[in-house]
Amino acid sequence: MGTLVLVVEDDADIATVLRDRLQAMGHEVKTVGDGKTALDALQRVTPGLLFLDIHLPDPKLNGIEVLKWVRKEWPDLPAIVMTAFGSIPLAVEAMKEGATDFITKPFDPDYLNIVIGKSLERSALKREVTALRSELESRFDMLVAASPKMSAVIESAKKVAQSDSTVLLLGESGTGKDLLARAIHNWSARRGRLFMPVNCVALSEELLESELFGHEKGAFTGASTQKRGKLEVADGGTVFLDEIGDMKPGLQAKLLRFLQNREFDRVGGTRSIRVDVRVIAATNRDLLQAVKAGAFREDLFFRLNVVTLTLPPLRERTEEIPDLVEFFLKKYCREAKKPLMQISPQAMKMLTAYSWPGNIRELQNAIERAVVLKTGDTLKPEDFSLQPMDLSSNRAEQMGRPFHRAVEHHKREIIRRALARASGNQTKAAECLGLQRTYLARLIKQLDIK
Numbered sequence: 001m002g003t004l005v006l007v008v009e010d011d012a013d014i015a016t017v018l019r020d021r022l023q024a025m026g027h028e029v030k031t032v033g034d035g036k037t038a039l040d041a042l043q044r045v046t047p048g049l050l051f052l053d054i055h056l057p058d059p060k061l062n063g064i065e066v067l068k069w070v071r072k073e074w075p076d077l078p079a080i081v082m083t084a085f086g087s088i089p090l091a092v093e094a095m096k097e098g099a100t101d102f103i104t105k106p107f108d109p110d111y112l113n114i115v116i117g118k119s120l121e122r123s124a125l126k127r128e129v130t131a132l133r134s135e136l137e138s139r140f141d142m143l144v145a146a147s148p149k150m151s152a153v154i155e156s157a158k159k160v161a162q163s164d165s166t167v168l169l170l171g172e173s174g175t176g177k178d179l180l181a182r183a184i185h186n187w188s189a190r191r192g193r194l195f196m197p198v199n200c201v202a203l204s205e206e207l208l209e210s211e212l213f214g215h216e217k218g219a220f221t222g223a224s225t226q227k228r229g230k231l232e233v234a235d236g237g238t239v240f241l242d243e244i245g246d247m248k249p250g251l252q253a254k255l256l257r258f259l260q261n262r263e264f265d266r267v268g269g270t271r272s273i274r275v276d277v278r279v280i281a282a283t284n285r286d287l288l289q290a291v292k293a294g295a296f297r298e299d300l301f302f303r304l305n306v307v308t309l310t311l312p313p314l315r316e317r318t319e320e321i322p323d324l325v326e327f328f329l330k331k332y333c334r335e336a337k338k339p340l341m342q343i344s345p346q347a348m349k350m351l352t353a354y355s356w357p358g359n360i361r362e363l364q365n366a367i368e369r370a371v372v373l374k375t376g377d378t379l380k381p382e383d384f385s386l387q388p389m390d391l392s393s394n395r396a397e398q399m400g401r402p403f404h405r406a407v408e409h410h411k412r413e414i415i416r417r418a419l420a421r422a423s424g425n426q427t428k429a430a431e432c433l434g435l436q437r438t439y440l441a442r443l444i445k446q447l448d449i450k
């Protein structure tokens with residue numbers, strides 16, 4: 001598709017040559033002969049490209065002056081200046097004033113093509129960057145949630161983002177701890193530096209130690225080269241210690257030392273390394289309980305527990321469900337390249353009444369699945385396959401059970417069924433349940449599911 005090009009040139013012959021060339025390239029052209037008319041025209045039309053002669057009839061409003069105006073009023077409009085052959089100093093001055101490029105007259109048609117192509121490409125890239133940036137920001141805007149509980153969390157998060165304090169994020173699986181950690185980094189002065197997630201449960205203790213602190217060559221079998229740890233790589237940025245509640249006691253001590261004085265040794269190293277990182281930690285475990293049980297160091301807990309933000313489970317903020325549903329519908333319809341679907345009032349009622357044990361992740365998965373499978377334009381209750389809590393089965397047996405055992409019994413049943421449907425594949429079962437695989441693995445162990 002062609003672009004509207006505004007040509008500002010007082011020499012009628014040159015203006016005609018330029019217009020013919022630009023039209024031949026498929027662009028629409030408007031020509032004017034002086035600076036004043038050019039600025040007037042810009043008030044009325046929005047060209048995608050400007051060709052500007054430096055020598056214009058009014059000496060008070062020559063090309064350079066027009067360019068200064070354009071830069072002030074239309075900073076994104078690419079402007080190519082035209083100078084007579086041999087007047088390079090003027091071209092240099094124009095470039096200093098923010099011209100995108102320059103050509104000398106008489107112009108070579110091939111060169112003209114290249115200059116135009118480059119300028120248009122650059123402004124397209126600029127637009128793309130702006131669009132991506134605003135999309136990224138809107139991702140975090142989504143966190144500005146509709147419930148009073150969430151708004152309070154977001155407000156505190158924005159405040160703490162301004163400081164370098166350690167932040168502890170608590171909340172059930174799928175409540176948005178990961179997303180909030182990223183948002184805090186993006187709201188902080190460290191946003192231009194790295195955000196480095198470290199999952200404390202995915203690796204063995206030894207590997208996690210070297211992942212965090214790095215190692216020297218020969219520190220252990222297999223350490224054939226020196227490696228910098230994530231704390232070092234993230235210097236100046238934020239480190240996100242995810243699932244901190246699962247960190248082994250030995251490492252907890254080393255992490256404590258780091259949090260106390262921001263210093264650590266690489267594995268096998270003898271020299272202390274000092275870095276400047278903000279630490280955000282998250283867990284879906286009850287850390288206080290873990291401290292009482294002796295599984296988590298109390299001193300580390302106090303170090304981490306400087307500012308604690310707790311994300312409420314979705315069932316405690318059901319007023320957000322319509323907004324979230326809307327958000328995920330838009331997202332997944334766009335991704336599936338389907339027209340935006342509606343949701344029937346009955347379906348919305350059902351989604352609002354459901355208890356969402358997997359929280360926002362489960363809701364997100366439910367919408368994605370429904371959108372992908374749906375052929376019509378309105379999602380109905382039958383388009384969702386929520387896991388109903390089958391409370392009618394074994395009722396007699398449950399009646400005699402204390403509450404917690406009954407809950408455990410149900411958890412076990414739900415997981416067993418999901419595993420059976422997924423033929424024992426934990427990743428698939430976790431997906432169906434809207435849980436993270438690591439969390440499901442932990443539940444399976446906890447509940448002793450064979």
Ligand SMILES: Nc1ncnc2c1ncn2[C@@H]1O[C@H](COP(=O)(O)OP(=O)(O)OP(=O)(O)O)[C@@H](O)[C@H]1O
Nearest residue numbers: 142143172173174175176177178179284360361436
């Ligand atoms: N307020 C929100 N708005 C939009 N999407 C959200 C919101 N909160 C969470 N999500 C989405 O829900 C999913 C789960 O969130 P996230 O991964 O942050 O949860 P989590 O608390 O880290 O869970 P886990 O403890 O299992 O790691 C993500 O895809 C995230 O983008």
Ligand SMILES: [Mg+2]
Nearest residue numbers: 177178242282
């Ligand atoms: Mg997470």
